[in-house]
Amino acid sequence: MVQKAPIVVLTGAGVSQESGISTFRDAGGVWQKYSIEDVATPEAFARQPDTVHAFYNDRRRKLQDTGAIRPNAAHEALARLEHEWPGEVTVITQNIDNLHERAGSQNLIHMHGELLKVRCNTCGAVQPWHEDVTRRTACPACANPDTLRPHVVWFGEMPFHLDTIMAKLDDCGWFLSVGTSGNVYPAAGFVDRVRAVGQARTVELNYEASGGAFDDARHGPATEVVPAFVEDLLKA
Ligand code: APR
Numbered sequence: 616m617v618q619k620a621p622i623v624v625l626t627g628a629g630v631s632q633e634s635g636i637s638t639f640r641d642a643g644g645v646w647q648k649y650s651i652e653d654v655a656t657p658e659a660f661a662r663q664p665d666t667v668h669a670f671y672n673d674r675r676r677k678l679q680d681t682g683a684i685r686p687n688a689a690h691e692a693l694a695r696l697e698h699e700w701p702g703e704v705t706v707i708t709q710n711i712d713n714l715h716e717r718a719g720s721q722n723l724i725h726m727h728g729e730l731l732k733v734r735c736n737t738c739g740a741v742q743p744w745h746e747d748v749t750r751r752t753a754c755p756a757c758a759n760p761d762t763l764r765p766h767v768v769w770f771g772e773m774p775f776h777l778d779t780i781m782a783k784l785d786d787c788g789w790f791l792s793v794g795t796s797g798n799v800y801p802a803a804g805f806v807d808r809v810r811a812v813g814q815a816r817t818v819e820l821n822y823e824a825s826g827g828a829f830d831d832a833r834h835g836p837a838t839e840v841v842p843a844f845v846e847d848l849l850k851a
Contacts, residue, residue, distance in 0.1 A: 620788020629794020686718035694719035728767035
């Protein structure tokens with residue numbers, strides 16, 4: 616079979632919205648209920664760790680209600696694309712949920728971290744985590760208390776895996792942006808980088824136009840536009 620150009624898919628909160636996880640900046644979104652400065656910065660964690668732990672404990676508990684929160688047709692279509700496309704497909708997600716992997720995506724980069732992992736501020740160990748975390752929780756690796764933090768990227772911190780991501784952006788033939796408002800850098804700048812290289816077709820699949828400079832766009836719910844676009848790509 617003839618190999619086809621690599622596809623890079625960037626996803627954001629919109630891909631998980633129909634699975635029951637709130638987006639950040641839509642009406643009723645997370646940042647209307649909480650302030651970023653209270654729960655999503657290193658300074659917030661230093662100032663009020665209990666509040667930050669409670670915010671992530673709540674989200675972690677909800678994510679593990681696996682009957683209520685399930686991958687949707689958009690996650691499933693992206694997993695299908697990875698398995699059926701005769702070339703590399705990489706999903707780079709800004710989401711900290713686990714719905715892409717539950718749908719079957721394997722070549723997946725969590726650039727903003729993962730809700731179901733914690734990191735130790737003392738020994739650096741990163742571990743899978745399913746329980747609540749408090750300041751009394753001891754690190755399983757080094758046994759120190761008051762040292763675990765969510766393994767997520769807060770505002771003011773560097774996203775994970777940027778070198779790998781940049782190499783994939785520079786090498787791709789398709790760049791799909793799914794369910795992201797394009798407000799948060801560096802992810803918001805990926806489309807411009809891909810266009811500067813000039814070898815990929817850029818497509819936005821989102822509920823509404825984000826304002827980014829894409830070659831093509833299909834607007835609507837992710838569960839409709841993503842499976843339809845994947846079908847077209849696989850038929851082409
Ligand atoms: N289908 C498709 N798109 C949707 C849907 C849906 N069902 N629902 C919402 N959207 C779109 C919205 O129109 C919006 O453009 O998804 C986008 C969600 O944007 P944000 O809430 O800003 O989420 P995101 O872009 O992922 O945020 C980036 O910001 O707060 C940080 O770290 C957090 O990773 C997050 C980053």
